[in-house]
Amino acid sequence: MKARKYLKALLFTAAFALCAVLAGCGPSEFQLSMFDAEPQVLMAADSYWYGDNNKTITDDRYTAGFGKFTGADTLWDSLDEPADGTVTLSGCADIRSGEFKLVLISESDVTVFYDASAGESDFSWTGDLSKGRWRVKMVGREAEGTLDIQLPGQPS
Numbered sequence: 001m002k003a004r005k006y007l008k009a010l011l012f013t014a015a016f017a018l019c020a021v022l023a024g025c026g027p028s029e030f031q032l033s034m035f036d037a038e039p040q041v042l043m044a045a046d047s048y049w050y051g052d053n054n055k056t057i058t059d060d061r062y063t064a065g066f067g068k069f070t071g072a073d074t075l076w077d078s079l080d081e082p083a084d085g086t087v088t089l090s091g092c093a094d095i096r097s098g099e100f101k102l103v104l105i106s107e108s109d110v111t112v113f114y115d116a117s118a119g120e121s122d123f124s125w126t127g128d129l130s131k132g133r134w135r136v137k138m139v140g141r142e143a144e145g146t147l148d149i150q151l152p153g154q155p156s
Contacts, residue, residue, distance in 0.1 A: 026049065027049040027068075027070035027071060027142075028047070028049070030047060031047050031048060031049055031070045031071035032070055032141060032142075034047065034070075034071050034072050034139060034141075035099050035101075035139055035140065035141040038110050040072070041072050041103060041105065041110055041137060041139055042105060042108075042110060043072075044135075046071070046072055046073050046074050046137070047071045047072060048069065048070065048071030048072060048073040049068070049069070049070050049071055050066055050067070050068065050069050051066070051067035051068030051069070051144075052066065052067040052068075053065075053066045053067075053069070054066070060150060060151050060152070061148070061149070061150055061151060062075045062076075062147065062148075062149050062151060063146075063147070063148045063149075064146065064147050065145075065146045066143070066144065066145065066146075066147075067144045068098070068142050068143070068144060069098070069100070069138070069140040069142075069143045069144070070098075070140055070141055070142055070143070071139070071140070072137050072138070072139045073137060073138050074135050074136070074137050075102075075136045075137065075138060075149065075151060076135065076136040076151040076152060077133070077134075077135045078129065078132075078133050078134040078135070078152075079133055085128065085129070085130055086126060086127070086128050086129075087126070087127065087129050087152040088124060088125065088126045088150070089102075089104065089113055089123075089124070089125045089126075089136060089149065089150070089151065089152070090122075090123065090124035090125070090149070090150050091122075091123060091147065091148045091149035091150055092121050092122045092123070092147075092148055093114060093116060093121055093123070093145060093146065093147045093148070093149075094121055094145050094146045095116035095143055095144070095145035096144050096145045097142070097143070097144045097145075098140060098141055098142040098143035098144055098145075099116065099117065099140060099141040099142070099143060100115075100116040100138070100139070100140040100141075100143035100145065101114060101115045101116065101117075101138075101139050101140070102114040102123070102136065102137070102138055102139075102147075102149065103136070103137050103138075103139055104125070104127070104134065104135070104136055105134065105135040105136075105137060106132055106133070106134060107132050107133055111125075111127075113125035116143070116145075129152070136149075136151060136152075
């Protein structure tokens with residue numbers, strides 16, 4: 001009788017754990033809402049979910065193929081690599097589905113320098129990053145595709 005009681009408790013625990021795992025296998029509502037929420041993108045912390053992600057990162061380049069990317073992920077932060085002066089952010093993206101954009105974030109503002117909804121694959125943006133903290137983030141909602149971006153290296 002005791003063995004049967006323990007077996008029921010074990011099965012209940014296993015079923016509960018399975019439900020918790022399955023419910024947690026996808027983007028959260030917070031991550032899904034980030035695409036349209038500038039205050040959330042301005043946050044220093046990232047929150048994102050990848051269905052899959054194959055990325056290569058070097059000192060000045062980020063290359064990735066991803067599936068169902070949702071949320072905001074920092075690709076470059078001037079605290080890690082200062083970029084005083086004029087810099088150019090350039091590259092290409094092939095977004096096959098979902099929503100996707102690349103943003104440059106100052107301490108109080110978000111500038112979109114690539115938006116997949118515009119239908120273009122190549123992008124280039126040049127600006128002065130001489131004062132303050134700057135970050136480059138990718139922001140998406142269930143985006144699938146590829147990205148190759150040259151990040152700030154030596155300013156001109």
